Amino acid sequence: MCGIVGYIGENQAAPILLDGLAKLEYRGYDSAGIAIYDGNEIRMEKVMGRLKVLEELTHGGETMPGCAGIGHTRWATHGCPSDTNAHPHFNKEHSIVVVHNGIIENYAKLKRKLEAKGYEFLSETDTEVLVHLLTEYYDGDPIAAIERVMRRVEGSYALGIMFLDHPHHIYAARKDSPLIVGASPVGNLIASDVPAILRYTRNVYYMENEEIVCLSKENIRFFNIDGDKLEKTPTTIDWDIDAAEKGGYEHFMLKEIYEQPKAVRDTISPRLKNNDVVIEELGMTDDELRAVRKISIVACGSAYHAGITGKYVLEGMARIPVEVDLASEFRYRNPIYEEGTLAIIISQSGETADSLAALREAKKHGVRVLGIVNVVGSSIAREADNVMYTWAGPEISVATTKAYSAQIAALYLLAMKFAKVRGTVSQEEFLKMQSDLEQLPEQIETLLGMKEKIQRFANRYLAADHMFFIGRGIDYAISLEGSLKLKEISYIHSEAYAAGELKHGTISLIEDGTLVVALATQENLYPKTISNIVEVKTRGAFVMAVTNFGHKEIEKTADYVIYIPKTNQFFTNSLAIIPLQLFGYYVSLGRGLDVDKPRNLAKSVTVE
Ligand code: G6P
Numbered sequence: 073m074c075g076i077v078g079y080i081g082e083n084q085a086a087p088i089l090l091d092g093l094a095k096l097e098y099r100g101y102d103s104a105g106i107a108i109y110d111g112n113e114i115r116m117e118k119v120m121g122r123l124k125v126l127e128e129l130t131h132g133g134e135t136m137p138g139c140a141g142i143g144h145t146r147w148a149t150h151g152c153p154s155d156t157n158a159h160p161h162f163n164k165e166h167s168i169v170v171v172h173n174g175i176i177e178n179y180a181k182l183k184r185k186l187e188a189k190g191y192e193f194l195s196e197t198d199t200e201v202l203v204h205l206l207t208e209y210y211d212g213d214p215i216a217a218i219e220r221v222m223r224r225v226e227g228s229y230a231l232g233i234m235f236l237d238h239p240h241h242i243y244a245a246r247k248d249s250p251l252i253v254g255a256s257p258v259g260n261l262i263a264s265d266v267p268a269i270l271r272y273t274r275n276v277y278y279m280e281n282e283e284i285v286c287l288s289k290e291n292i293r294f295f296n297i298d299g300d301k302l303e304k305t306p307t308t309i310d311w312d313i314d315a316a317e318k319g320g321y322e323h324f325m326l327k328e329i330y331e332q333p334k335a336v337r338d339t340i341s342p343r344l345k346n347n348d349v350v351i352e353e354l355g356m357t358d359d360e361l362r363a364v365r366k367i368s369i370v371a372c373g374s375a376y377h378a379g380i381t382g383k384y385v386l387e388g389m390a391r392i393p394v395e396v397d398l399a400s401e402f403r404y405r406n407p408i409y410e411e412g413t414l415a416i417i418i419s420q421s422g423e424t425a426d427s428l429a430a431l432r433e434a435k436k437h438g439v440r441v442l443g444i445v446n447v448v449g450s451s452i453a454r455e456a457d458n459v460m461y462t463w464a465g466p467e468i469s470v471a472t473t474k475a476y477s478a479q480i481a482a483l484y485l486l487a488m489k490f491a492k493v494r495g496t497v498s499q500e501e502f503l504k505m506q507s508d509l510e511q512l513p514e515q516i517e518t519l520l521g522m523k524e525k526i527q528r529f530a531n532r533y534l535a536a537d538h539m540f541f542i543g544r545g546i547d548y549a550i551s552l553e554g555s556l557k558l559k560e561i562s563y564i565h566s567e568a569y570a571a572g573e574l575k576h577g578t579i580s581l582i583e584d585g586t587l588v589v590a591l592a593t594q595e596n597l598y599p600k601t602i603s604n605i606v607e608v609k610t611r612g613a614f615v616m617a618v619t620n621f622g623h624k625e626i627e628k629t630a631d632y633v634i635y636i637p638k639t640n641q642f643f644t645n646s647l648a649i650i651p652l653q654l655f656g657y658y659v660s661l662g663r664g665l666d667v668d669k670p671r672n673l674a675k676s677v678t679v680e
Pocket of ligand 1: 422471
């Protein structure tokens with residue numbers, strides 16, 4: 073994954089790079105480094121650990137004077153986290169320096185060839201081949217050298233490069249890893265993502281695959297891989313700068329949990345018009361919607377969990393068969409596309425490597441692709457035939473909350489649209505759904521008011537070894553996400569199980585006191601789930617149940633109960649997930665962990 077940033081302009085570069093890297097730390101945080109041209113030579117500092125180690129080492133950048141530089145925050149792929157493997161990487165003469173996000177797949181072969189030519193490798197990274205290849209091809213023309221390197225390497229990259237010979241320029245190139253360019257009155261910038269440069273500019277150019285850029289203090293020049301000059305138009309980013317700051321909350325995760333009413337409202341409201349769901353971005357006529365015979369949803373992580381909810385909702389409400397796949401599996405399973413298939417790729421970042429590859433696979437088969445994406449202008453948004461944006465705003469915490477909530481809200485809208493045009497719901501049912509949908513933000517707000525209660529409960533489980541989340545139907549989909557939230561930030565082992573499946577093996581893990589979180593929001597499945605609760609209680613489990621208001625009798629079976637407000641059966645996920653997110657957050661907090669940056673993870677997974 074990794075985050076890269078670069079600056080050239082009138083101001084000191086190091087503080088700008090450190091500030092930008094801080095906004096990109098969600099992409100990786102096992103080491104960080106910067107390289108700055110100081111008027112005489114390129115100097116570099118890089119160190120294992122969080123960015124704050126680098127900040128201390130350089131006194132906030134003060135020890136690294138100069139107005140041009142590149143920086144990197146790493147999520148290790150090739151080579152363990154260490155000072156040596158940290159980026160940037162220099163050539164032997166310290167005349168070329170590189171930062172890289174992505175993976176060079178043919179690096180082993182290239183490394184052997186370069187070693188045979190006498191190049192000495194200092195690190196275990198794939199990136200180091202880039203700097204030696206650049207040295208090999210460089211004859212005074214940086215663009216020509218970069219082009220040749222791009223033709224030799226396979227894999228993905230966003231690169232920031234400096235040449236000592238050209239100290240008044242920084243260079244960058246990309247293929248399959250995100251890279252943006254920002255133009256500001258005090259200089260020009262490159263970065264992996266918008267928040268890194270939002271403080272300096274809102275004018276952003278999106279780099280396409282196999283493009284190169286050369287920045288000076290005053291100019292930005294784009295080239296394709298053949299060295300032809302390109303004209304590009306900037307996009308204005310309208311994100312609120314505060315949205316990417318903590319705004320008084322202890323963690324981004326808590327702030328983002330609290331932003332969910334707004335995220336859901338912003339995703340729903342503009343699309344509810346005149347007693348109808350209007351999704352102009354779908355670009356499909358009612359006849360085309362009626363002609364869809366199958367939907368194929370592909371995503372990773374929580375977005376995949378949103379997809380599973382989408383399956384239950386789309387099939388249940390609109391009676392369309394839906395397949396849901398993990399993108400990393402989908403891309404290599406030779407999927408079968410029937411005529412009339414609509415592919416939906418769900419992604420917060422719009423940059424997840426496997427999801428992007430799945431999108432391309434679907435397009436290769438001539439299937440129409442709809443992206444449900446949060447980051448405007450991201451790769452998936454640009455490559456999909458149509459994009460339905462989730463309006464959750466920037467999400468910084470590695471564990472997603474508000475983007476997930478916005479994704480399921482977008483899927484409800486889609487299901488309602490399909491249901492309406494295909495006549496699987498009556499107008500009366502439709503209007504009731506619409507009103508239930510409109511109430512969700514307020515109901516989420518009410519649930520957020522439970523935070524102290526959940527925190528007290530969470531504090532009882534700080535030393536747990538493992539937990540289970542169970543449910544049926546949509547409750548199973550909620551369990552998957554609740555369990556992931558808990559384990560990714562608390563490091564407590566947790567599994568989600570379809571409640572009826574537990575007895576086929578996993579129930580043997582239930583012991584005296586094991587916490588089982590049972591979701592029971594689906595009225596038609598309620599008695600079945602109660603039976604499953606009884607089964608685990610008989611084996612000694614302590615059961616926390618999440619159910620709808622009105623089911624007071626559940627207190628005779630479950631040990632601890634959280635009630636969610638009444639809503640349409642298809643929408644309960646939006647409410648039941650709130651206490652589970654808070655539970656995960658408070659367990660992590662109580663265990664003294666780094667909630668926003670859990671170990672080994674990164675938010676935007678731009679490698680396979
Ligand atoms: C990472 C994040 C998850 C996210 C998943 C998919 O694993 O930590 O929160 O759900 O990637 O990311 P995407 O940006 O495609 O939604």
